[in-house]
Amino acid sequence: MVSCPDFRLQAVVRRVHTESQAVTLVDDTQRQSVVLSRNEAAMRMGVEIGMKTVQALARCPALQIERPSAPAEIAASRLLLETSLSWVPGIEETEAGMLTLDLSTEPEEARVDSAKRIRGRLYDAGLEVVIGLGETPSLARIAASAARQKGESIWQLVPERRLDLLDGLTLEVAEVGAELKERLSLWGIQTPGGFARLPREAVAARLGEEGVELWLKLTGQMRRPLRFAKLEELFEEHEDFDYEVCDREPLLFVVNRFLDQLIVRVARTGRAATAVHVLLTFANGVCHARRLALPEPALDHEILFHLVSGHLDSLEWKAPVESLRLRFEPSDTVASQRLLFGAGLRNRFQFEDTMKRLRRLVGSERVGSPRMRNTHRPGAFELVPLPSEIETASERGGPPVTGFTLCRWQGRVRAEVRWKSGQPERVASRPVSGIVIRAAGPWHCGGDWWHEGKQWRRREWDVELSGQGVFRLVESEAECFLEGRYD
Amino acid sequence: MTGEEKIAALAAIRDQLGSRIRTGSDLLVVQETRERRAATGLSGLNEHLGGGLPKGHLTEIISERGPCGGGGLVMAAMLSRVRQEQQYVMLFDVGGSFTAESFPPEDLEALLWVGCASPFESLEALDIASRDENFSLFLLDWRNCLRRDWSGLKSSLWYRILGQLREREVAAVLFASEAVTSVAKQKLQVRIPVTCGRLDEERSRLWEELAFSAMQMENGQRREGHKERRQAG
Structure with a gap:
């Protein structure tokens, strides 16, 4: 647990900057202004919590008086939380100026060193904190109180020596209620260690729910899930x-x-x-x-x-x-691991910027990496985002790539076709016309008959027109058209 | 030995060794040429281009409408080469001539397709994309365009794009059915007889048979080029 003593005062006036100056935080909202909190220097001058401000000034004329500030407390809370985030990701804001950290991901032997480092960072930022280490959130809280009581910056409640260490503390550290504390003192129990040694059944029979709760806390059996702070x-x-x-x-x-x-x-x-x-x-x-x-x-x-x-x-x-x-x-920072032998985009930010501008220029449906769709429909392809990594080219399997590429024409170029024995003999269209000197086909294809109104069917020929090249001729829906030219 | 004698002796050695001796500046030119070329995947084309596509320049590949073509084959070879080198290529397709089934699926992984409505839009898109360091090659497919589609294009746009290509040292190739612009560093005509019988031939064999020839600029076009350069200046 990371605890910031006198948090409201430290939020307004950083303690590390006013060690020699007596400072107090007062509550002006009451009929008479009273002291809410004070630093070590003010305490030495006799300023007490709950004292009237006038009285405090009488005891310490040089007393610096400050008022609580909600924005300053928010800023200090953020500083506390952000700095602690460099230690572990799971942090609960238990109270104002008090954080409970989930150290289950941290090796035990490294915890004290990490605690020192975080405390140092916070001190540099102007906040003085104490850190208590324990098996459970409750024990960590006790450890932090113990650190404050003993004037130490870091205090660890080592599991193997827990009862012995608890023997060295007072019951106030365990936040025992006044009534229970009085009963325990009558029984001769002055330390949390002494209480934890009592049998559970006897505690339950004599002290009820409050006693059992304290016993579970001190024996490390009270565990609760932490409500982690939302980083976003x-x-x-x-x-x-x-x-x-x-x-x-x-x-x-x-x-x-x-x-x-x-x-x-x-x-x-x-x-x-x-x-x-x-x-x-x-x-x-x-x-x-x-x-x-x-x-x-x-x-x-x-x-x-x-x-x-x-x-x-x-x-x-x-x-x-x-x-x-x-x-x-x-x-x-490390979101993904790049391919070992792969290559990819050099600058993804620049790429995203380029994509954004290209989409604005030509339309988002006209930019992307083309992929063949799972259909026999000619010309059907879909656009997917360009992969950010390209794997090494594998040995090409399957049949070899053959023939020329088809340079498709925009729209349907209607063609008048003269047929002879089921084969095209002459083709006449706007861009090209001529005698068919060779034709390959027909190839029948169709699909989507299982979708009402979307079925398609066509017959294709590759036609070589005299002195003009090879074109794809398509017959579909009782009309013929040229789809493109082989190039 | 006097200075003149030394020069004469060096000249004699040079004569004896002939082309085997090279000056430092010759070697520098060779090195620069080697470094600033991008191989195309077609040995015939590489030969014509002096090692590959000149980086930072525009090259025109002209595949005329008629019985001989090959522009699409050159595009497929370039795409395949870029994919092998695990780099990215951007294709500006004017008029929707792109056919996904004409290319092997793995080659499409490295391709970013941009569908453009006109040559002007494709140049505007290239103007945007040529600032991006992620792409090693830009292809402009104007094979379906006619002269009237690009005749109104401002030369300043071409020169601005060229400046960006030079800065990034990226090659751009323009595929068209006739010569388009004088800003292209090289214009090559590709020819291979396109017949029905060859549609089943292996593409690697077709690539080997591609014939390239340098195109001479017509007088009118050269004048236009000078005018464009003056305007840009």
């Missing part, structure tokens, strides 16, 4: 403009700043962005929201700026912008 809502920046933004230039300036901040924050967690969400609110009440997906996870400022600015450029503004919100969808 974490990496977000927004600004409500005090003025109406009518131009793209100032908006891009803000976008640039947001991207800088978000990139640093996401990079700190060892991740990259897979998509950027843009939300714009216009003065006429219209909202524009769009998810801009990236072809592969990236954290390159230029790429991300190009993505967002390209979208903003294509947007039609009917009213000034009132607010802007940018959010990163984080992902692991």
